[in-house]
Amino acid sequence: MLATESAAPPPLPGGTSGSQTATTPGNKDGYSFASAPRAVQAQRKKYRDPNDPEEKAVPQNIMYDRRIYRGSTYASPALPLGNQPDPVALERQADIKRRLRAKRRAEAQRRVRTPDPVPGRKHQDIQTELYLEELSDKVPEAYAATQTDAFLDRAPSPLFIPQKSGLDVATQIYEGELFDFDFEVKPILEVLVGKTIEQALMEVHEEEELEMLRRHQADFESRRAAENAEVQRLEDAERRRTEEKERRLAEQIRILREKQEAAEKIAARAFAQSYLQNLMPSVYASLTTNGYFYDAVEREVDSQFLPWLTGEVQKRLDKTKAARWVVDDILRSTIRRMAE
Incomplete structure (x- = not known):
């Protein structure tokens, strides 16, 4: 007898409940579990606080990340410098090869x-050894x-002669049948003569x-010598003209300088004359007043005689005064004695 049993599911964490169905071997649906819908409990906030320093995103540059491949993804990877072959060694090996x-x-x-065979014949490999053998x-x-046998001396080794194998066959060759010297040597002579004539013609050319x-x-050397002589003549003529021009220019500059100096001297002389025309009388008068111009006799009288x-x-006068004083003293003494 089959029996069906239904039991309440165990409580889920967080206070949620669900439904569970258990079946016996006669139940075709098997074991199933279904929970009631519920909201997801997120640990993070629904929005970011711009004032919170912990939630601020730290900027990162992917160019400094070692996991980022640098360079073109289409080009073949460059080999290390140590694995690259030396171009000098490669060139040396190529030169040797x-x-x-x-x-x-x-x-x-x-x-x-x-030499190539004549028309109608062909070359055939044959044996040219002294002893023929069948190949x-x-x-x-x-x-x-x-x-x-025991205790027998070894006999000397005989000269080795290969054993002849095969059958000896002979044939008769008449003169001119196998080799015609005049006919065979004609191409060789033509080649030799042609090469000789060609070499001679090349040497003559x-x-x-x-x-x-x-x-x-020689023609070029003569023309170059003539051109060099003409160039030298033109250079000499140009140098003479330049020297004459410089000499005349220097002479003209000297003449202009002398004229300028003469004009300056004339102007200075005229200015000096016009300036000294009224200056000389006043200077003479001042010098005369100050005693710079004097009569020699008068100066000698004033400086020495006077x-x-x-x-x-x-x-x-001093002598006269002394004599008078002596006379007065004598008179006073005489009058004093007479008065006594």
Whole structure:
């Protein structure tokens, strides 16, 4: 007998409730759980406070972030400087390879080759060794056994002569059938003669070209010498004209300077004459008043005779005065004695 049991779901955190359905093995829906709708409890605010320093966004520059790739995403990544090959070493290796190729090419050209066969014939590889042997791709095999006697000296090794294999075949070749010297040597002679004539013509052309170059060089040297002489003559003439021009210019400057100096002297003389015309009488009068212009006799009388005469008169007066004083003293003493 099947039974269905329904029970209330356990309470959810936060005071919410839900519904739960449990079934027995006969229930086709299985286990299911459904909770009642509820608002999301967000931990952050619905808006940002511009005055809150903790919520201010810190500006960051992604150019300093190591996770950001720098450069073009389309270009191939540049190799480190240490992994790049040395261009000097690469050029040296390329030069060595080029020289080796040129050396091999020159050796291949110097190697003597077999001349091409005449029309109607072809070359065939043959054996030119002293002993002929049959050539085959299959290596011959054989079993052999031997037993040497004891205490026997080894015989000297005989000269090795390869065993002849194959069949000896002979054929008759008549004169001119295999090789015609006159016919075969004709192309070689044509090549040799042609090369010789071509080389001779090239040498003749080179000599003519060298002679023409020498004539052209001699003509050029003569024309250049003539041009150099003409240039030298023109330079000398130009130098003479320049020197003559400078000399005449210097002479003209000297003449103008002398004329200017003469004009300045004449003007200075005229100015001095006009200035000294009234100055000289006043100067002479002033000098005469100050005693700079005097009569020699009068000056000698004033400076020498008059002082001497004054001194002599003063001496005479002093003597007269002394004599009078002595006479007066004698008279007073005489009168005093007479009065006594």
